[in-house]
Amino acid sequence: MVGGGVDGSSDSGAGGERSESVTSTSSDAGTIATHRETLAAVAELVRVPNLFTAPPDVLLGAALVSVAGAELSLPAVGGLAVASVLLYAAGTTLNDAFDAPIDARERPDRPIPSGHISRRGAFGFGAGLLLAAVAVAFAAAGVPGATVAALLAGAIVAYDGPLKDTGVGFLAMGATRGLNVVLGTTAAAAGFVLSDFGPALLAVPAIVVVYIAAVTFMAARETQGQNRPAIAVAAAGALAALPVLGWVVVSVGTGVLESALALGFAVLFCWWVGRPLWAAYADPVPEAVGPAVGACVLGLVLLDAAFAAVAGIWWGLAVAVFLVPAVGLSRVFDVT
Secondary structure (H helix, E strand, O other), X not given: OHHHHHHHHHHHHHHHHHHHHHHHHHHHHHHHHHHHHHHHHHHHHOXXXXXXXXXXXXXXXXXXXXXOOOOEOHHHHHHHHHHHHHHHXXXXXXXXXXXXXXXXXXXXXXXXXXXXXXXXXXXXXXXXXXXXXXXXXXXXXXXXXXXXXXXXXXXXXXXXXXXXXXXXXXXHHHHHXXXXXXHHHOOEOOOOOHHHOOHHHHHXXXXXXXXXXXXXXXXXXXXXXXXXXXXXXXXXHXXXXXXHHXXXXXXXXXXXXXXXXXXXXXXXXXXXXXXXXXXXXXXXXXXXXXXXXXXXXXXXXXXXXHHHHHXXXXXXXXXXXXXXXXXXXXXXXXXX
């Protein structure tokens, strides 16, 4: 009996330990799964692929400063690139926070309506990213960097909030990208101002505004279907960049290799955005317009690279390389 009692007690303890072990393992697995879901939701909220389209704007601004003959601080360029990523992440986060009631009807699988992230949490996260971006820009480029970053933050809030559903909302979105290029110019040594640019160089951030405004005009009508005029506007915005690129190449007196690279990126840009835009125009349904919007967003990297190549081959390549992670991640996460 003693032996039986000992055996029985021992068996019961082992069983209890195994049960607790299984329960603990299941709990740990559930916690890990929850963390993964949350990280995936945050990645979707900030549009991870799109984040890689922000630094190219900053690099383009720095390249333009180089063309103008001003001295650059490379650490400042890096810091401003980080600030631009934070600003972009804030923009997409606040966009979804403001649009949560609409997304609940049209896109219920998005992070906020699906319940993975609270709307209040998204507003707080977005605001925190904006503040962090301004702080990083200040650390990288002082008052000029912080000032442009603050203006960009204001444009982001204006677009995501009161201006989105107005007739000028798409222009506000375009302005955020133009300001992102200007942000890169603040990496210049003290004393440089935009007025030091000639007309051709000033036209570069302006055409970025036009292009993104046109793409946003199309994106705002993505779910309507049968809206060929909006698609034509986006195509016109893309085509408008080509004569500006030619103007910049001629005005700067770019070398043969740099001109060839700029032309190559321009051709690739036209191919990249032209195919999906043509497909969307031929069959203007949301299933075709959505991919066209995504292609145009990623295509901005190639447009930036074309203009940056004017400053030198390495500038163009440094910008273009950001397309690789952007495209790779776009196969996992949505761009629009």
